[in-house]
Amino acid sequence: MIHDAKILLNFMQKYGKTLKHDRIFPIFFNFAPEKAKKMKYYEVKFAISAPEELLQAVRDVVSAMAGELGFETFEDTPEGLTGYVQQHFFDPDALDEMLRALPFAGVSVKQQAIEAEDKDWNQQWEAEGFEPIVVGDHLVIHDGRHLPTGFSTGTTPRDADGRLAVEIDAKMAFGTGNHATTRMMADALTHQNLEGKMVLDCGTGTGVLAIVALLMGAQSAVGYDIDEWSADNARHNAVLNRVDERFTSLLGDANVIDGLAPHSFDVVMANINRNILLADMPRMAMALKPGGTLLLSGFYQADIDMLQAKAESLGLSMMGTHHEGEWAMMEMKHKLN
Numbered sequence: 001m002i003h004d005a006k007i008l009l010n011f012m013q014k015y016g017k018t019l020k021h022d023r024i025f026p027i028f029f030n031f032a033p034e035k036a037k038k039m040k041y042y043e044v045k046f047a048i049s050a051p052e053e054l055l056q057a058v059r060d061v062v063s064a065m066a067g068e069l070g071f072e073t074f075e076d077t078p079e080g081l082t083g084y085v086q087q088h089f090f091d092p093d094a095l096d097e098m099l100r101a102l103p104f105a106g107v108s109v110k111q112q113a114i115e116a117e118d119k120d121w122n123q124q125w126e127a128e129g130f131e132p133i134v135v136g137d138h139l140v141i142h143d144g145r146h147l148p149t150g151f152s153t154g155t156t157p158r159d160a161d162g163r164l165a166v167e168i169d170a171k172m173a174f175g176t177g178n179h180a181t182t183r184m185m186a187d188a189l190t191h192q193n194l195e196g197k198m199v200l201d202c203g204t205g206t207g208v209l210a211i212v213a214l215l216m217g218a219q220s221a222v223g224y225d226i227d228e229w230s231a232d233n234a235r236h237n238a239v240l241n242r243v244d245e246r247f248t249s250l251l252g253d254a255n256v257i258d259g260l261a262p263h264s265f266d267v268v269m270a271n272i273n274r275n276i277l278l279a280d281m282p283r284m285a286m287a288l289k290p291g292g293t294l295l296l297s298g299f300y301q302a303d304i305d306m307l308q309a310k311a312e313s314l315g316l317s318m319m320g321t322h323h324e325g326e327w328a329m330m331e332m333k334h335k336l337n
Contacts, residue, residue: 044082096111198266198267201222209271267293297328
């Protein structure tokens with residue numbers, strides 16, 4: 001019931017998640033800071049009354065559904081959730097109707113809107129950045145302000161423990177390595193033999209996964225994203241990591257794959273939500289070479305059976321799953337003809 005109601009869709013991919021709350025945080029419009037300063041927002045406080053074991057699930061559903069009503073960013077609070085929406089997009093009647101339709105028994109959510117403080121949120125994000133994020137034994141992700149311990153430059157930058165160091169300027173795109181799904185995908189890449197391989201990154205966000213693949217020896221990577229700022233940010237991050245000559249960032253959804261040569265990628269990866277994965281998987285399978293690897297995340301453990309059934313119907317076989325908390329990841333192979 002909960003998963004049928006979640007409409008995470010592209011909004012979870014589209015807007016940056018906070019490194020403090022593992023959720024979305026106000027980092028508005030890095031692409032046009034002067035415009036952002038003039039925008040007026042409502043700060044909407046969602047008071048959630050729910051059993052402790054359901055609280056996070058309710059937060060996820062409320063944020064996803066509110067995103068469909070124009071909300072841009074969120075942060076967790078002890079009382080539930082706070083969301084931010086431009087004043088001219090705010091529709092309190094539609095919001096109340098949405099809250100009445102929540103698919104949880106014994107749960108209530110009340111909302112209260114106040115005018116948000118005028119503030120250059122982008123400046124705050126730029127000032128704070130994020131601390132280095134260690135991913136498994138082989139990788140550390142950092143921004144330009146917070147270098148890993150013992151950071152050394154060279155052909156391939158590394159930290160004091162020899163981990164590959166990837167620099168990400170997050171801007172407003174999803175994907176710094178803080179979220180469990182990004183960590184699992186990035187760690188999985190470090191265990192692949194990527195030397196000389198062709199890689200496709202579906203919903204590239206910051207480009208972090210494509211960049212990791214290139215630094216691990218992939219010959220080339222193509223990434224696409226529905227969000228123009230994300231596509232630009234991915235190009236920017238490729239330059240920072242000196243892999244831009246081997247990275248192509250495209251603007252668009254899965255229809256982009258139709259313009260690529262079929263069966264031309266050794267590895268296809270997508271860190272998106274369940275519904276988009278189900279819809280786009282046929283195109284992803286068409287992009288894979290026979291024997292190629294498909295890496296998927298962005299969904300819950302409860303979604304694995306549904307995704308596996310879809311994958312097997314497309315000629316893919318399950319190689320393994322991983323999970324971190326409730327979040328899950330799948331690795332599949334395209335069957336050899």
